[in-house]
Amino acid sequence: MSLSFHTADLSLRAPQAIIFDTDNTLYAYGHPHAQATAAAEEKAVRLLGCQVDDVRRAFAQARQEVKQRLGRTASSHSRLLYFQRGIELLGRKTQLVITLDLEQTYWRTFLAHCELFPGVRELLMTLRNRGIGTAIITDLTSQIQFRKIIYFGLDDCFDYVVTSEEAGADKPQEAPFQLAIDKLGIDPAQIWMIGDDPASDIAGARRFGITTLLRVDRARNGNGRDVAPDLEFDDFEELNRYLFSGKVEGWARQ
Structure with a gap:
């Protein structure tokens, strides 16, 4: 599988910001x-x-x-x-x-033993160069998640980071999503969410009308099987090529 849309007539529109999960999204946990x-x-x-x-x-x-x-x-x-x-x-x-x-x-x-998935850094740099806002919503304590982001050398690739420690609740509860939206200051309709867990990342973002992209390569969370993302993908390099191929409204071909 490469890219898979769950709505046949879906036309992706370029976002003003993209929110990322961390664990099992940017790297294999x-x-x-x-x-x-x-x-x-x-x-x-x-x-x-x-x-x-x-x-x-x-x-x-x-x-x-x-x-x-x-x-x-x-x-x-x-x-x-x-x-x-x-x-x-x-x-x-x-x-x-x-x-x-x-x-x-x-x-x-x-x-x-951590290693970023191929294409993650390139996508983040492209977003930065195009002026697209970026944020992280991630469960766990701030110190540990900050250390991971710095270890990967991505601390200058994100505008904002929200941990469940800061928000007071894990995903899919509303608090971390609302805090990230407030920090970005952008209408949720103009935001995308990229994560790996249908029950936490996709369901949580959907409550706010955020466009959802699911990175897949592991067994689905049984609690989230009924929560379909707008787009599934398993390769950040291919996702990067698609996003800037001219097929996404508002983004010109690279």
Whole structure:
């Protein structure tokens, strides 16, 4: 699959701004997460003197507990909280130094294995050169998401960044979308949203009348199967070529 429209007669009009999700949209999340998880587990086994299976079970239970307690908030994604609670479940009480060490190990390893999808940087530079506004709406805490954007060298490619920590709620709740719209100061009808999750990115943006583009290459979120984007794509390089091929009203051919 390359580009796929969900409305046969849809004619895309050039936006005044594009909002991007981050994780699994600008880069693949799965591989760095797996590497980071393994590194944190290995260190926990060494520092706590536990078996790896026990560590995995405790951290999995900790993640579930944190998410159930905190709901759809930025803190519910916190590896710091997962590791803190996981260590406690292993019977070691609260170990602050080890908790901080595991969190730093996780994110250091995670970033070392991250790589932008081909074409992302080129698209962002083209948008900047054409005066198109750009923003990010992303779940998780601000410090971690800021670090990712800086690591990718994209900190000068976005006009605004909105995290769920700043907004007080995860997507698809209205708060992060409304905050991004307010920062951009642009009519939502003139904004596009590019994300990877039908239930969070697409459904959330649709409430505001934002044109939605879904990047796909993974199993669909079951909660979002009924939420069709305006356009699906799986290759930023091809998307870039299409957008500036003269087929999008308001954008001339490159």
